[in-house]
Amino acid sequence: xxxxxDGQGDEAVWACxxxxxxxxxxxxxxxxxxxxxxxxxxxxxxxxxxxxxxxxFLIFYSLYLLNFACSMYTVYPRAGNGTLGxxxxxxxxxxxxxxxxxxxxxxxxxxxxxxxxGDGGWADELAPPPLSDLSVAQQLDFWIFSFIYLVCxxxxxxxxxxLFMAMLSATFAATRQAAQLEWRLQFAxxxxxxxxxxxxxxxxxxxxxxxEIDGKRMYIKTAKTPLANYGE
Numbered sequence: 421x422x423x424x425x426d427g428q429g430d431e432a433v434w435a436c437x438x439x440x441x442x443x444x445x446x447x448x449x450x451x452x453x454x455x456x457x458x459x460x461x462x463x464x465x466x467x468x469x470x471x472x473x474x475x476x477f478l479i480f481y482s483l484y485l486l487n488f489a490c491s492m493y494t495v496y497p498r499a500g501n502g503t504l505g506x507x508x509x510x511x512x513x514x515x516x517x518x519x520x521x522x523x524x525x526x527x528x529x530x531x532x533x534x535x536x537x538g539d540g541g542w543a544d545e546l547a548p549p550p551l552s553d554l555s556v557a558q559q560l561d562f563w564i565f566s567f568i569y570l571v572c573x574x575x576x577x578x579x580x581x582x583l584f585m586a587m588l589s590a591t592f593a594a595t596r597q598a599a600q601l602e603w604r605l606q607f608a609x610x611x612x613x614x615x616x617x618x619x620x621x622x623x624x625x626x627x628x629x630x631x632e633i634d635g636k637r638m639y640i641k642t643a644k645t646p647l648a649n650y651g652e
Contacts, residue, residue, distance in 0.1 A: 454610050457603065464599040464606075465592055473591050477584050481524065484580065488572040489520035495568065497554060497561040506533050506562065524576055532566055 453463040496510040507530060509515040522528040551559055 454603075454607055460603040460607065461596065461599050464602055465595050468595050468599065469588055469591050473584075473587055477587070481576070481580060481584075484576055485520055485524040488568060488576070489517050492516070492520070492565055492568050492572070495561050495565045497558040497565070507565075510565075520572075523572070527577055529573065529577075532569065 450463060450467070453459040493510055493513055493516045496504070496507070496516075498504050498511055503511040507519075509519040509530070519528075519530060523530065551562065554562065
């Protein structure tokens with residue numbers, strides 16, 4: 421089939437290209453940082469943090485957000501097809517969960533409208549009635565909703581995020597020394613790989629590591645077997 425001028429029909433190719441670019445660039449960043457000590461150590465520490473601490477925190481944090489979202493949507497004082505405009509997004513479950521995700525991950529806090537006087541009541545439009553027009557039970561639900569929102573702000577956007585930053589700092593400090601040793605091992609592996617792939621027509625009888633013994637190139641492999649013959 422002819423290629424569409426507007427690119428229609430190439431969406432699957434774009435998706436594969438985007439994923440391929442993401443994976444290849446991640447690998448490229450990892451490889452290009454190996455020859456440099458400070459950059460290589462920092463890359464290893466960041467990879468360790470992303471593989472261990474970040475997934476654990478995201479699971480825990482998402483469960484807390486889901487808990488608050490369900491609680492606030494349930495207690496929001498609406499009934500049947502009626503809607504209230506105090507926080508209009510909580511009239512719809514999808515909009516309310518989207519609002520809570522924005523609150524948790526991009527710190528987009530929302531305001532609660534507190535109308536105390538004026539005309540209004542239950543309606544199909546998003547116009548908040550004064551609290552005096554609500555029943556006692558509905559007013560109680562509204563204040564419980566406000567209290568849960570306050571607890572959510574304190575717990576998720578203040579305590580948990582700061583705890584996460586402290587956890588990252590502790591992990592960074594704890595893994596930095598181990599990452600330095602791991603980087604040295606990784607650098608040695610890259611040098612050995614470069615020696616094994618070194619073409620003979622370029623000359624250079626000796627390279628950065630390894631020793632020529634009896635006409636054969638010998639390389640350090642492990643502490644138990646210090647010399648292993650990998651061939652030319």
